[in-house]
Structures are given as C-alpha cells and as structure tokens.
Amino acid sequence: MTASSPPPPAARPSPVDALLVVDVQSAFVTGPGAVPDAARLIDRTADLLARARKEGAFVVHLQNDGPPGAEDEPHTPGWELHHPVAPGPTEVVVRKPFDDGFRETPLGAVLSGAGVRSVAVCGVMSEMCVQATARTALERDYRVVVPFDAHATQDVPAVPGVCEAVPAAVASRVAAYALGSDAEVTVAAAAVTFGPPAVD
Template identity: 80%
Template sequence: MDQHGDTAPPPRPVDALIVVDLQTAFVTGGGAVPGAARLVDRTADLIARARQGGALLVHLQNDGPPGAEDEPHTPGWELHHPVRLGPREIVLRKPYDDGFRETPLGGVLADAGVRAVAVCGVMSEMCVQATARTALERGYRVVVPHDAHATQDVPAAPGISGVVPAATVSRVAAYALGSDAEVTVPAAGVTFTAPAGAH
C-alpha cells in the first residue's frame, strides 16, 4: 500500500524540519487556528526532537502586508516558539506562500546536504502546501505529519458550499501533494538525523 494508506511503514528519519509561519497571530487570541493548542504542542515536540537529533531546523516567518495580523515587527508577526539560532537552526523571512520563493531556503538545504524534510505549521492549504510542493519538485523526500499543520475553516459561500471545517481543509491540502508526499504520519512518528553535510 502506498504512503497514503493506513498500513504504510514508519518513515525513515528526516534531516531537516521546516516550521512554517508558527507566528503568534495564528496560534493565539481570536485569530488562532482551530486546535491551536494541539498544533503548538505537536510542533514544539518536533522542534525539540529535531534539535536533539541534529537535524537542520528552519523557522519560516511570513511578512504580511501593512495592516495584516502578521505585519512585520508587530506582536502577531513574532514567532511563537523560542528560537536557538546557530549553525543548525535559522530563521528565514518570506514574502510569499512558498518558503523557497525569493528566500535562501533552497541554498540552505543544499549546502547542508539535506535529503529529506518534515514540514509543519500553518496554513495547510497555503504556505505549508506551497513549501512542501516545491520541496518535492526539488527532489526532497517530504513528510507532512498530519497532526502538525493547521488552517482556518473555509467560510460558507452561497450557492457553492457550506462551511468547510479546517480539519477537512488540512487533510485535503496534504493529499493534494500527491502520492510522493508522506502525509499520514503523526508528529510522534517522525524521527530525525543530522544532514550529510553537517559537521
């Protein structure tokens, strides 16, 4: 059975973790995604284990437009999880959904010798999916743990559909990556190792 099936084997270790837009505006207060507390818990665990395993850890930070809840240098823009900057842990600001577009992410992964990435964060159908898709296109093995990414409900649209629950949106967004992405693995099932280029 392929990696979308329930009997897929546990994934091999990944050597990089990309934490997408885990910013205060999206996980606290009135603008928080549904299940934000669970998301924070799962991503904190992934971050801790990535550090312990020596994996490359990349925090992506979205620069929203003026007036947005993630406008740079506003409280909502700040990363929610503490960062330990160093050779294997960095922050990259990004202007677009895709974390590779007009950022050094591609070079950072290549220079480190990364071969497999886990992608977590928000929003499932936007920045998480866009970043994971480009990683796939660049030949990386990609794991998107099903309980470590989230989004908002899609509001009802008269004549189109009722409200689409956030959990459904997240699941569809992951499956839309195709059979090459590993999307049924829980966060607890992701394991980490140091990338080949790490010293």
C-alpha cells in the first residue's frame, strides 16, 4: 500500500452526535487557491452535512477569520462559507482567529451545552485547523472521527537539498495519523453515521 492509497476497510463506527465542518470557505475550495481535488472534498462534506442534519446530530461550521489582506479576511468573498448554513438550535457557525477551533471561541461551551460527546471532523487544512481542532477535542475527552476522504490540504513545497515536494494527499494522511491511536482516522466519510446528542 502506498502512502496515498486508501487505508484498509475499518469496522463501521458507532454513530457520532456532532459534525465539525472546519473552514470550508470559498478561498480554500474554489478558484486558484483551492485545495487539490476540491470537488471531492465538497462532495464528501456536503454528504456528511446532509446526513448529520437528517439524523439530528449537532452541526458546527467553523469559519476562520484571516488577518487583513488574507484570502479569508472577514467579509471578503473568500471568507464566505461554501456550504449553506441551516441556522437553528442544532446548527451554528463559530468564528475563530486561530487554527484550533476551541481556542478563544465558544466552541467548547457550545458542544457541552448541546450534550455532545463525539465529533466527526472534516474540512481544511488537514495539518493545521483540522488537526488542531481534532487534537483539542481528544484532549477534552470527546470521541473523535476524522474521515480520511473528507479533509484536505495543499501540496507541501520542496525544500532544495532537504526534501522533495509532498503531495497534498500524503500530507493529509500524515496529519491525521499524527493524532495518534485515540482518533478514528481509517474510516471513509460514507461510513460515518450520526445520531442526536444523548439527553441526560
């Protein structure tokens, strides 16, 4: 098996009760700045969203606020979320100033208030905002599923005399595996199932 080939099939995971859609913003999935194979990412995240909504899971759209002049500077076209939001008691947008969706945001309180105990994390970029958010979720004792085909990043440029370029697909795989054995990273998006948060 090569580094970019799909992982072996895993047992179908038990349902998760929340979906975190990380930074699926226009700058990162459309136009010249889009991640490689953005169409696949859009398809997988749209499917996850549809099924999470249908099954009553809690949905959070994380939206990165880039600095002035960045492609995701707030209130510019690139900052806009690609997927339409269905705002309501079980679907919210959380804006964030850092890679980690929990850092200096209400995300932790929002998930706790909704009774969430498990999350599926998808979006961009694999080794930055997706990994940072998933890692903090693990540290906070959430069960974390990171579908291998529902997060993406850019190619990593070569460094002359040090290493060759790293294809985006390889960078994404390494980023997910770096989360360690507590994260579920060998499941495909289509195999993720959802349910509503448990009520104590």
